[in-house]
Amino acid sequence: QVQLVESGGGSVRAGGSLRLSCAASGDTIGTYCMAWFRQAPGKQLAGVASIGSDRTTSYADSVKGRFTISRDNAKNTVYLQMNSVKPEDTAMYYCAAARLASWSCHGRVASHYSIWGQGTQVTVSS
Numbered sequence: 001q002v003q004l005v006e007s008g009g010g011s012v013r014a015g016g017s018l019r020l021s022c023a024a025s026g027d028t029i030g031t032y033c034m035a036w037f038r039q040a041p042g043k044q045l046a047g048v049a050s051i052g053s054d055r056t057t058s059y060a061d062s063v064k065g066r067f068t069i070s071r072d073n074a075k076n077t078v079y080l081q082m083n084s085v086k087p088e089d090t091a092m093y094y095c096a097a098a099r100l101a102s103w104s105c106h107g108r109v110a111s112h113y114s115i116w117g118q119g120t121q122v123t124v125s126s
Helices: none
Strands: 003-007 010-013 018-024 034-038 046-051 057-059 067-072 077-084 090-097 120-125
Touching: 003 057, 003 090, 018 034, 018 120, 034 067, 034 077, 046 067, 046 077, 057 067
Parallel strands: 010 120
Antiparallel strands: 003 018, 018 077, 034 046, 034 090, 046 057, 067 077, 090 120
C-alpha cells in the first residue's frame, strides 16, 4: 500500500511561486494515477490537477496555465509547480493516488481516490 507525504507548502505573496512535493513510499507510483486536490476554509474539496500513469495531465480551469503537475517515477514523487499564485489559491493541498483508467483519473472525483496524504497548507497574501 502506498503512503503519501506532502511538503513544500507555506506563505507566499500573490504573483509568486511554490512547488509542492508528494513523496510516496510502500510501493512504486508508476502505475498509479496521481492528483492534487485542495480545500479552502468553508469550501468543498476540489480537484486541481491530475497526471495519469501514461503521463497525460489535466487541470481545473481555475489553475490552467499557472500550475503544472509532473511526476518522477524514479524518485517516487509527484510535484505541483504553482506559478502566478492568487489569494484564492489559499487552501490545504492534498496529494492522492489510485489505480484508475485515464478517463477516471482526469475526472478528479475525490471518492475515486483511495490513498491520501495528510496535506500541506498554502497561504497566498495579496
